[in-house]
């Protein structure tokens with residue numbers, strides 16, 4: 097029993113050591129303006145017919161909220177070079193909220209099916 101607890105504690109310590117970026121945790125204000133590798137988000141906004149942020153970084157398998165700040169309806173839909181979209185919010189009515197599940201890691205082009213000029217990019221990272 098003792099060994100199991102010790103192993104769990106050690107395992108958690110190792111995981112925390114791998115996953116964390118110490119400089120980012122110590123200095124969140126400066127890293128917020130870093131130009132590369134945006135922090136993963138769980139919410140994408142649509143305002144004035146623009147996806148924000150874009151590119152948006154999200155974590156694979158997570159539910160991602162899509163808030164529509166416009167009065168017009170929108171969708172946030174995967175736009176693959178071929179084949180079926182990997183994700184799609186369906187129609188999100190004006191001032192409403194939709195969601196989709198982030199797919200497997202990769203870079204995805206996104207579009208609003210109702211306004212094809214609305215384009216963006218989704219960067220899906222693992223954990």
Ligand SMILES: [Cu+2]
Nearest residue numbers: 170208210211
């Ligand atoms: Cu739209």
